[in-house]
Amino acid sequence: MSNLVLELREVTKQYEGHLAVDHLSFQVKKGVLFGLLGPNGAGKTSSIRMITGITLPDSGSIYLDGQPVDGRLSHNIGYLPEERGLYKKMSVGEHLLYLIRLRGWNKKEGKAKVMEWLERFNIEDWWAKKIDELSKGMQQKVQFIATVMHDPSLMILDEPFSGLDPVNSKLIREEIVRLSEEGCGIILSTHRMEQVEELCDEIVIVNHGKKIIEGPIDNIKMRHWNGEYLIDIGEHPGQFLPAGVEVIQQNKKGLWEIRIPSDSSTSSLLEHLLKNNTDIRHFEKSLPSLNDIFIQITGEDNPQIS
Numbered sequence: 001m002s003n004l005v006l007e008l009r010e011v012t013k014q015y016e017g018h019l020a021v022d023h024l025s026f027q028v029k030k031g032v033l034f035g036l037l038g039p040n041g042a043g044k045t046s047s048i049r050m051i052t053g054i055t056l057p058d059s060g061s062i063y064l065d066g067q068p069v070d071g072r073l074s075h076n077i078g079y080l081p082e083e084r085g086l087y088k089k090m091s092v093g094e095h096l097l098y099l100i101r102l103r104g105w106n107k108k109e110g111k112a113k114v115m116e117w118l119e120r121f122n123i124e125d126w127w128a129k130k131i132d133e134l135s136k137g138m139q140q141k142v143q144f145i146a147t148v149m150h151d152p153s154l155m156i157l158d159e160p161f162s163g164l165d166p167v168n169s170k171l172i173r174e175e176i177v178r179l180s181e182e183g184c185g186i187i188l189s190t191h192r193m194e195q196v197e198e199l200c201d202e203i204v205i206v207n208h209g210k211k212i213i214e215g216p217i218d219n220i221k222m223r224h225w226n227g228e229y230l231i232d233i234g235e236h237p238g239q240f241l242p243a244g245v246e247v248i249q250q251n252k253k254g255l256w257e258i259r260i261p262s263d264s265s266t267s268s269l270l271e272h273l274l275k276n277n278t279d280i281r282h283f284e285k286s287l288p289s290l291n292d293i294f295i296q297i298t299g300e301d302n303p304q305i306s
Helices: 044-051 092-102 107-120 136-148 166-181 193-199 217-223 266-275 290-298
Strands: 004-015 018-029 033-037 059-064 077-080 154-158 185-189 202-207 210-216 228-232 246-250 256-259 282-285
Touching: 004 044, 004 185, 018 044, 018 059, 018 185, 018 202, 018 210, 033 044, 033 166, 033 193, 044 059, 044 154, 044 185, 077 136, 092 107, 092 136, 107 136, 136 154, 136 166, 154 166, 166 185, 166 193, 185 193, 193 290, 202 217, 202 290, 210 217, 210 290, 217 290
Parallel strands: 033 185, 033 202, 077 154, 154 185
Antiparallel strands: 004 018, 004 059, 202 210, 228 256, 228 282, 246 256
16 A cells, blocks of 8 residues: 555646746655745745645646545645635634534534544633634634644645744644654645754755755755764864864854865774874764755755756
8 A cells, every 4th residue: 555645746837828837746655744845936835726626737647645636625635824714703613613514524523523622722612712802823723723623644734833932833843743643644835944854854845846856854965965074172173183174163052163075084084083082072964954955956046956
């Protein structure tokens, strides 16, 4: 049985002469937190609209749980859009019950499921509150419940932490991780690279409608590593290092960035330091941040494709 929850195959979408998505292919596995990234206008929203069946591709195919997406409402998708949409005059309970019944649940089972999520968030007393009585952060929690309460196999979360304070951000983050661990495929679309690094297992970056990089985050970082290390061997590391090792700068944490010559190796450097009884307090590869990689491969001055 396939472990794929979503697959895009050579998907293309054009609007009035503008090619928004250009032969885009990627896969999302069950139980994987997947980052869909790209600058504004890259084609992310157009791709999400096709995945959810709001629009259909001009060419190519999209499969959800092995079945082609054909424009009909899928009960197997939960979508949290960047622009939130709640009926402000409805009560929280009435609104959530209405939405879960649209997903095919009967009234009794739907109400039980809604209450289960309200209790999980310790907000069961919100049932009778009007949506417009809630703060932006409180509405965000209701919107998140509306996204996940029908047990979708795929969740698409567009800027899910917008408007949340640190406490509620932590709560939503823990729920996202829990749902992923239980086997849900989750697509996270955000401009906050630190959130992607913290949460996601794999990513795809698109630009001008095309895929420019895809894969596990750790693998992508290694592919963009430039041979630098972080080291702490005292205030003046140069006196302990062998000839040819370049001391670049000291970072904010007090660690020194160094670069080993291409004809040398990590083991030979460590052997030299140990031979001279150097006090090695810290030593690690200085991998680039996802933010640095994002800027590098999407910048107009460096349209590198990996």
